[in-house]
Amino acid sequence: MPRLIIVLSLSLTALLLSGCESGNEPIEQATPVDKPKVLLVMKSLVNPFYIQMEQGARQAANELGVELIVRSGTNETLVEQQISLIDEQLAAGIDALVIAPADSIAILPVLIRANELGVKIVNIDNRIDTNAIQRAGLPAIPFVSVDNEFGGYEAGKILAELAGPDAKALIIEGPRSAINARERRDGARRALQENNIEVVASEVASWKLESAYALTQNVHARNPELNVIFAANDMMALGALLYAQEHGLNDWLIAGFDNIPDARAAVREGRLAVTIDQQADRQGYQGVATAVDLLNDKAVDDVVLVKTRVITADDNPIF
Known part of the structure; x- marks a missing residue:
């Protein structure tokens, strides 16, 4: 056998023996941790307002390390469609729900189901009736919107x-x-x-x-x-x-x-x-951020109001 091949063979054998004698265990690969799943349900993407809201929500999800699932009705008044979309995702498994409800009362039955499954709930844009929340036996739901x-x-x-x-x-x-x-x-x-x-x-x-x-x-x-x-x-x-x-x-x-x-x-x-x-992007961002705080067992405000701005012909916001 040529000398070069003999040297290489001996070197490889030495390396293998060295590895066995060291007693080192193989390094295990870290198992990836699943990101918390946050569902954002809006009224309709026909209205550009909700497109802006989704953009803000996605920014928050990217920054805070959660998976954002976005669903929307085809019409801003179809609360039944919102309920179906939420039920589908409850069956698939989610950790938190951020909801801009089409109806302030009719949305409650699906929120009761979500709460029973341990899903954290945040209300944005249109407020859910607080008296109806209490009558339904639900805990207080944080609200993000404007005045x-x-x-x-x-x-x-x-x-x-x-x-x-x-x-x-x-x-x-x-x-x-x-x-x-x-x-x-x-x-x-x-x-x-x-x-x-x-x-x-x-x-x-x-x-x-x-x-x-x-x-x-x-x-x-x-x-x-x-x-x-x-x-x-x-x-x-x-x-x-x-x-x-x-x-x-x-x-x-x-x-x-x-x-x-x-x-x-x-x-x-x-x-x-x-x-x-009414800064739709800020509402979307704050809604997801509040949901993440709830998932991390942090205290959150009952109501977070985003500042409105008056837009007139000079296109300069009046605060």
Whole structure:
């Protein structure tokens, strides 16, 4: 055998014997730890507001080391669809639920099931009825949102300042089963009435652009002097704006709520008077962060309010 091969063979044998004599055990690979699973359920990704909310939630999940599962209804009022989506994930196994409910009471049965399975629950955006939570025997559910009544009031106040006295106003509401819709309506109405603006109608368009268009058309037919509109979200404000533009009503003053991109552009161009930014990304981020704190047995606040911002034509937020 050539000398080189003999040397290599002896070297390998020595290494093997050395390994055996050392008594070292093979190094075991660390078993990867499964990340906690946090389910985020929103109303609908048709509305860009919820796309922004998801972005904030994903940022929190990445920073805090949890797996984020995102589900959403196809319509902002379909609470039954939200319930089905949650039940599916409860069966698959989740650790925490962050819920922006379509209905403030009807969502409760699935939350009871989640609680019985030990799932931590955080409420964002639209508040679950606290009295109903107590009646259901559930523990307090942390809530992350904005002061919706104040946001509605701020938008109504700007409309009133721009319109002056004796204007005629329409309030376009979200579903009355949603607490945030009622709070925005009440805030806007208070601001308008404090400034002697008559609210000729306050009716529901269920967050939808097309429904708001039809509602605006009907109310305008009954009240031709109409010239001020507060809509409880931007999608409905854009529906009212579309009607106004198609009918040459360029002097109408219209307010929205959410600061979605199309509404923000309309404000900047002077077609909408104002929108309220409720920082959807911050709500999503804080919702997931609160869920992680619960999973880590940390104390959390009962209510966390994200600051609203008033967005006007100069595109400078008014805090």
